[in-house]
Amino acid sequence: DQQVKQNSPSLSVQEGRISILNCDYTNSMFDYFLWYKKYPAEGPTFLISISSIKDKNEDGRFTVFLNKSAKHLSLHIVPSQPGDSAVYFCAARYSSASKIIFGSGTRLSIRP
Amino acid sequence: KAGVTQTPRYLIKTRGQQVTLSCSPISGHRSVSWYQQTPGQGLQFLFEYFSETQRNKGNFPGRFSGRQFSNSRSEMNVSTLELGDSALYLCASSLADRGMNTEAFFGQGTRLTVV
Secondary structure, X not given: OOOEEOOOOEEEEEOOOOEEEEEEEOOOOOOEEEEEEEOOOOOOEEEEXXXXXXXXXXXXXXXXXXXXXXXXXXXXXXXXXXXXXXXXXXXXXXXXXXXXXXXXXXXXXXXX | OOOOEEEOOEXXXXXXXXXXXXXXXXXXXXXXXXXXXXXXXXXXXXXEEEOOEEEEEOOOOOOEEEEEOOOOOEEEEEOOOOHHHOEEEEEEEEOOOOOOOOOOEEOOOEEEEEO
């Protein structure tokens, strides 16, 4: 049972445009959500997070939106840059436990 | 501040053998989690240790085991290796005590190939 789903395995966006990566979850107990970025042969790097008490969190070019009623979150990258090409993982956890559940990832490619 | 260190980076083993992977967390972090990443899959949670105790466990067979030492360093062991165990094994450390919203920091992983 996949509790965190990233239904788009890949996404191609032109440099300078907005990249939108989507994530759905099924467990209403999740109350903390994270996005990680991963380059080949490296471990995932933490990007941005959001608590369930918020619906938006912004950090530079990265913004995460949370829609609790739809159990959906998205990561917006504006403007997209070549260095953003990587695999992005959505993740979720309970605040009462530290186990983090990851989605299957979306490969983002930024084309010139 | 040093990051999460995993050793070795690469490993080739034969079917039926066993393997031990090591993870040194960020100083001060008491939680260490292990994940398996295979092509086309996300990060599959193996287990998590906190203060030398296994606190969470994923859906992996008993051939996968782990432990944590008093200095928070952790080891993961896989016995009777199978070809399907070939994967990138990632370790993550965090402050994560219950009730805390904190992120996990990952090491670079150990690439295990079973032949």
